[in-house]
Structure formats: structure tokens, C-alpha cells
Amino acid sequence: MADQKHNWADDDEFDDPSALPPQQITSNPDGTKTIVTWRLNEDNKKVKTTRKIRTTIKKEYVDPRVAERREWAKFGNEKGHPAGPDLTTTSVGENIIFKPSTNWKATQKEESAEDQALREKLLQKKVACRICKGDHFTARCPFKDTLQPLDEAGAAAEADTGAGGAVDDSVDANGRYIAPHMRKGAGARAGDSMGGGKQERDDLATLRVTNVSEMAEEADLRAMFERYGRVTRVFLAKDRDTGRAKGFAFVSYQDRADAAKACEKMDGHGYGHLILRVEFAKRSQ
Amino acid sequence: MRPIILNGHERALTQIKFNRDGDLLFSTAKDHVVCAWFSANGERLGTYHGHQGALWTVDIDPTSTILATGAADNTIRLWEVRTGRLLKTWDFPTAVKRVEFNEDGNLLLAVTEQRMGYLGTVVAFNINSDVDGPQEDEPIFKITFDESKATVAAWSYLTKFIVTAHEDGSVATWDAKDGSFIQRVQAHEQDMLITDMQMAADRTYFITACRDKTAKVIDVNTLQVLKTYVTDTPLNTAAITPLKEFVVLGGGQAASEVTTTSQRQGKFEARFYHKIFEEEIGRVKGHFGPLNTIAVHPAGTGYASGGEDGYVRIHFFDKAYFDFKYEVERFQPQEVQTTA
CATH class of the missing domain: 3.30.70.330 (RRM (RNA recognition motif) domain)
Incomplete structure (x- = not known):
């Protein structure tokens, strides 16, 4: 920016050691081009950018009417906008793999078979109330207001007798939830999932x-x-x-x-x- | 394939249409603006302003000079495609649900809603192809429906018939010269609304999408059902692909029930069926809501879909799509050798 305001008459480019070298373009034997450009960054340091570019020419034949329409000026909300897609209205989505096949239904069924297996597994699981061990949700328990949850009561009792060894360490003596990293013996476990066992x-x-x-x-x-x-x-x-x-x-x-x-x-x-x-x-x- | 996502509307899409060359795509939504897009890169050419209500329908004439739109503000408007200039407004007592140009672009039909004591109608207008010339005020004829209103309509080949699809699941043909009744067939289940009808490229047969979860290919002359595609969801739109013998169906749960289900259960996918064998051959995911409208590129190289989520997605098919063939399609009949 500052350079543009300079008058060409007092241009001291040739003496200035900080002047940027001109852009260099070299053709490589493998058909690519290497372009070396220099610029100054925010800290006024020289930055060298080397780009390797392969140019391919793709010819496309278009209907003249279509070509003419491409030149139309934009109007309405787009009036005055430059050519090319506007990022606020146009974006490119994730790649979708669409392969038509006759056994499309069959492949889809396999997937749903897995789902079925999972569902069956979950079917076996019975809902057990934490208060009375009945087959309903704890929130629906008829003794919700009168009784304490069973294991919590046990834990509280153990804490009282000083026996230690919590049955369920996710809840403290007062029935408050404890985050996993605050629980007993968490020190050894903390962040253990980050280890690079596989890498080694x-x-x-x-x-x-x-x-x-x-x-x-x-x-x-x-x-x-x-x-x-x-x-x-x-x-x-x-x-x-x-x-x-x-x-x-x-x-x-x-x-x-x-x-x-x-x-x-x-x-x-x-x-x-x-x-x-x-x-x-x-x-x- | 990587879809191009167009985010030009603030509300649910109602109809999208390619022009005849397939380089432009027009979209209407329940916001009050029509958008024109370049289909190749998703660049927006412009927007057409003037409607005061939700837009229901759009069509483009064969030369891509005049655009017609119908809206809930009870008007049909004609626009100059190139500049977005409003050319003509026709007022009606009720909303306009569908407009369509005939093959030559010199006639326009419109379906008007049944509401507030007014019966549903189909009207036909002469269209002056000169953008600076005057347009006639009065329709050539008007078909009034006393029993079941028409939801969509289209011109047949050579502008011979007008085909209407109705609220009660029936389809009917009318003479395109004077609007006299020809025949009526109960193509879909009784009292199931037909949501969309699109003509094949040669306009000798068409496909209907219906709330009864089926789409049907029907012959224009006899109104005989030729093919039926059975799905598991109410359909909003159906299109016939040129180049390959497929049909594309779109639908999903009713918009009012969308929030109560997950995206997966909602069945918001474009479904591809083989046109002849009536078998499903694949699905394309992407929308967050039901698909309201599908348009196929006239060259058969891609398709676009517009959803209740307010997005238009343009897809250009991969090689796998063009290579796909049934075993019997691959089979080349050999010349039978006869021994003397």
C-alpha cells in the first residue's frame, strides 16, 4: 500500500536493500512451472512463496445461446456483484457417493439387520428402578418421595461406618454427582486415553x-x-x-x-x- | 458427486425449473422472491421482485426470454428473464398453484385454488413472445371444477390436451383448444392428493407423485397407468430422467411433523427408481426436510432438488450413474444363424 503512494521520481528501489526481488517463473522438465514470489508480511519481513503449478487446458463447447446468457448482467439482489458464485448464497456440499445398483435394497437391509441386532440386545435389558428395583424408570417409582435409592443408601451407610470402598463412585455421600476425573483413583486414569499405545x-x-x-x-x-x-x-x-x-x-x-x-x-x-x-x-x- | 448448495431463499422451496438448455435454474419459495441461477456453478444471476405472497410455481418459456410465476397473492406475473423486469400481472380471486408454458411458449396455463367460495379453475392465456409487446388481459378459456379441484396441470404433446391431476387422486384430460372435457381416470387411491405431475421430454406420458406413497407413469392419450413406483413415504414430487431410463421421486414426512422425528426416519432422500423395472436403485441424501420439488437437467446429466429446509441442491451425476445397466440391458441380441 505504502509503496503505491510513492512518487516514481523519488523511487529509490535500486538502492534499497529491502526491495523485493521480482517474481521468478521457471519451467520444469516435467511440465510444471515453479513460481517464486516475494512479499513483506505484517512484521515487515520478507516472505518467499514458492508455488508449483501444472496448467492443463480444458476445452468446452457451449451452445452460443448459453454462452450469451453467461454474459448477462446481474440484477435484483445480485445487481452489481462481480462474476462468479457468491459464497453467501452458493456453497459446495460434502461428496455423496451415488452408485445405482439392482441390489440396493439388499445392501440397505444388511445395515438394518445390524440395527435389529442392537435393538434385540437392548430388548434383553430390563429397566430397573434405582429405588425399589422394580421394572420401571426411577422417576416413575411410587416410592420416589419416601425412599432413598438403594445403592446410594448403601454407600452412605458404608461411608458412615468408615469401611470405604464405594460401591458407586459416581455419587458422593450426599448424593451429589462426582465428575469422573474427581473420583477416587482418578489420578492414574486421568487422560490415559491420550496415550499413543498404537503408535508405538x-x-x-x-x-x-x-x-x-x-x-x-x-x-x-x-x-x-x-x-x-x-x-x-x-x-x-x-x-x-x-x-x-x-x-x-x-x-x-x-x-x-x-x-x-x-x-x-x-x-x-x-x-x-x-x-x-x-x-x-x-x-x- | 459433490452437490452445489444454493442458499438463496429464507423459506421452504416450492418449485424449481431448468430452462430448456439446462444452463439456468429458477427457484421459487414461500418467501416472496424468485431466484435465477447458473446451474453449472451455482452462481446467482438475479432475483425477481414484486410478489406480495408466497410463491407456488414458476415456469420458463422454451427460448429463456419470459418467466411466469404464480403466487399466493392471487397473481400470475410475467418477467423478462434477462433483466428481472415485470412484464404483466394477471389478478385472480384465489391463489395460483401451478403455471406452465406449452412446448412452443405461446400458451400458458394456470391452476387456481378453490377457496372463499370460489371454485378451482384452470385458465389458459395467449402469450406474446415479444417482451416489449402487449399481453392479452383475458384468458382464452377457463375450466371450472365443481367436484374435486385440480392441484397440478400440464400440456400434452403438440399442445393437444391439458392434463389435470386432482385432489381426489384422479387425472383428467381436456381439449387444449377450447377446454372441453375428454376423460377422467382414478389413477391413484381415492381421496389422496396428487402433489406433482411432470411430463416426459416428448410429452406423450407423464409421472404423478401422490400422497398415497406411490408415483405413477401414465399415458397421455388413454390415461392408462403404465408403471407404478411404490415407496414408504408420502411423495411431493416426481421427475423422469432423460438419457437414462430412471425416475426420481422426492418426499418425506409432512412438513408439520418433521420436528418430531430424526433426519433418518424422516426419509428426506431423493429416490431413484428404474423406469421400466419399477425397482428402487438408489437414494441420495442431503436435505434436512422433506423434498418439495425435483427438476431434472434436460440433458439428463444431473438433477436439482429443493426442500422444506430452504436449500436447493444441484447434483451432477458421476460415471457410475451413466454406466449402470441391468443385466438384460447389457444383453445384445445376437443374430440367429440359420442353417440352410
Whole structure:
């Protein structure tokens, strides 16, 4: 903004060391273009932006009447708005998978069969009143106003005698609800669901394969590594634009022993025109 | 497929219509505005202002120059599509529930409501295709229904008949020249309201959607029921797809009962049936309320649905849709070799 107000006559761009380099466009051999642009951010620091772009030309033939209508000026509530969809009125929904099939009903039935199973399971469950153990909801209990809930009464009694060991630790001696993290022995449990147990197991039997040829395919890698044991996952890093392999891959085994064997055998193995380097994957931090 | 969601209305949609080339989509809702959209990207071309009541119906002439709308403010209005300019207003004693141009765009029919001592009618107007020219004030003829009012109506092929669908589940044909009665058939269950009627591309047969939870394909000449599609929910709309032999049905629970059920139980899905085999082949979810109106792209490449939730969703089909065929459809009859 400030630059635009400058008079061109006292423009000292050529001497200014903070001046931004011009935009650079280079064509890559794989048909993509790399555009490097510079700008200043809020802190007046130079920011380099590198974009890799693939341009594809898509030709579309349109009826001349349709093409003419596309040029119509907007009117009514849209009057004066620029061309292109307005985000306040137009949005794109979630992807819907719509595949017509003759056995559509059958596949739908399976789903409802699962529902049925769940419903049957729940049917077996009887409603039990917490006050009198009768087969009605606690709120409907005829003794609601005269009796205390059974287990609560028991807990209260135990607390009185100092026996400890609450039967139901979700309610305190006064019948108030206790949040899970405030209950007895909650210290050990707190946040235990956040542990990365699965992650650890994965990493133990995962090999990192480097120096992989650009032409590599996941299926080839899988075939090679499957010789040493059951492979649960093969991940080959690929370039988003060109679709070619980036030169490294991860192979996970079900068993760590298999992974160790594969690591030993495959390290130094020739694949394509390169020699693979295989090692155990290090945990990314 | 990723639907394009159009959020231009504040109230429930009542009708949506593609123009003949399929590049424009017009929508009316119970708010008082008509919206025009580009179907390809969901861009709104503009809005038409002037109606004082809920809009019930919209139609576009074949050349996409004149738009007709009918509303609960007891008027039919003609609009210039390109600019949103009001061309003509016809006043009626009751609300207008359906308008439709004939194939040539030189005639317009309208269904008016039965209310306040007035009987339901169908009227036909001559339409001057010149947007700057005058329009006639009086209809060519008027069909009055003493027994059961018509809910929807349409022109047949070559503007030969007017087909009306009625509150009591019957359909009838009338001469399109003078409005004289031809025949009447009880196509749906007795006293079940027919909610929608849409002609096939060639206008020789049409599909009706009914509160009796069925949709029927009916021949224009004989009013014989050719196909029946049975569903598990009251239907509000039905359309015939060109290109593939399917029909699309939309419905769901009555709007007044929607809040009492979950989205899943509400059956707010567009249902695809095979037109010939009468079997359901798939559903498309998305709306939060019952589907009030469905329009199919004239090229058969997509469809749009408008719901009680106030949204229009435009869908363009994936390859799987075009590839789908029944086993018998795949079968190519081989030439029978005869031995001499």
C-alpha cells in the first residue's frame, strides 16, 4: 500500500536493500512451472512463496445461446456483484457417493439387520428402578418421595461406618454427582486415553526404505518385502504434482522379528537402478 | 458427486425449473422472491421482485426470454428473464398453484385454488413472445371444477390436451383448444392428493407423485397407468430422467411433523427408481426436510432438488450413474444363424 503512494521520481528501489526481488517463473522438465514470489508480511519481513503449478487446458463447447446468457448482467439482489458464485448464497456440499445398483435394497437391509441386532440386545435389558428395583424408570417409582435409592443408601451407610470402598463412585455421600476425573483413583486414569499405545506398536516394526527409484510402485515394494513376513502397510512417498516416487518409503510388518530379518536382508538390495538402504524407522518428534 | 448448495431463499422451496438448455435454474419459495441461477456453478444471476405472497410455481418459456410465476397473492406475473423486469400481472380471486408454458411458449396455463367460495379453475392465456409487446388481459378459456379441484396441470404433446391431476387422486384430460372435457381416470387411491405431475421430454406420458406413497407413469392419450413406483413415504414430487431410463421421486414426512422425528426416519432422500423395472436403485441424501420439488437437467446429466429446509441442491451425476445397466440391458441380441 505504502509503496503505491510513492512518487516514481523519488523511487529509490535500486538502492534499497529491502526491495523485493521480482517474481521468478521457471519451467520444469516435467511440465510444471515453479513460481517464486516475494512479499513483506505484517512484521515487515520478507516472505518467499514458492508455488508449483501444472496448467492443463480444458476445452468446452457451449451452445452460443448459453454462452450469451453467461454474459448477462446481474440484477435484483445480485445487481452489481462481480462474476462468479457468491459464497453467501452458493456453497459446495460434502461428496455423496451415488452408485445405482439392482441390489440396493439388499445392501440397505444388511445395515438394518445390524440395527435389529442392537435393538434385540437392548430388548434383553430390563429397566430397573434405582429405588425399589422394580421394572420401571426411577422417576416413575411410587416410592420416589419416601425412599432413598438403594445403592446410594448403601454407600452412605458404608461411608458412615468408615469401611470405604464405594460401591458407586459416581455419587458422593450426599448424593451429589462426582465428575469422573474427581473420583477416587482418578489420578492414574486421568487422560490415559491420550496415550499413543498404537503408535508405538506401529513404529517398532516399521522400516524406513530410502534410495528408492523414482519409478517405484507400492505393489513392487510390497512384493519384495512380503518375502520376510506379513506386511501390514506400505507407504511410498509420491510427488503430488508429478505422481513420481520421492525416493523413500515406509514398510510396516506385523511382527518385529520379521521386520528385523527384512532389514538385514534388504539393506543393500538392488531395485531398479539403485541400491536400497533399509533401516528401522525413527519416531518422528 | 459433490452437490452445489444454493442458499438463496429464507423459506421452504416450492418449485424449481431448468430452462430448456439446462444452463439456468429458477427457484421459487414461500418467501416472496424468485431466484435465477447458473446451474453449472451455482452462481446467482438475479432475483425477481414484486410478489406480495408466497410463491407456488414458476415456469420458463422454451427460448429463456419470459418467466411466469404464480403466487399466493392471487397473481400470475410475467418477467423478462434477462433483466428481472415485470412484464404483466394477471389478478385472480384465489391463489395460483401451478403455471406452465406449452412446448412452443405461446400458451400458458394456470391452476387456481378453490377457496372463499370460489371454485378451482384452470385458465389458459395467449402469450406474446415479444417482451416489449402487449399481453392479452383475458384468458382464452377457463375450466371450472365443481367436484374435486385440480392441484397440478400440464400440456400434452403438440399442445393437444391439458392434463389435470386432482385432489381426489384422479387425472383428467381436456381439449387444449377450447377446454372441453375428454376423460377422467382414478389413477391413484381415492381421496389422496396428487402433489406433482411432470411430463416426459416428448410429452406423450407423464409421472404423478401422490400422497398415497406411490408415483405413477401414465399415458397421455388413454390415461392408462403404465408403471407404478411404490415407496414408504408420502411423495411431493416426481421427475423422469432423460438419457437414462430412471425416475426420481422426492418426499418425506409432512412438513408439520418433521420436528418430531430424526433426519433418518424422516426419509428426506431423493429416490431413484428404474423406469421400466419399477425397482428402487438408489437414494441420495442431503436435505434436512422433506423434498418439495425435483427438476431434472434436460440433458439428463444431473438433477436439482429443493426442500422444506430452504436449500436447493444441484447434483451432477458421476460415471457410475451413466454406466449402470441391468443385466438384460447389457444383453445384445445376437443374430440367429440359420442353417440352410
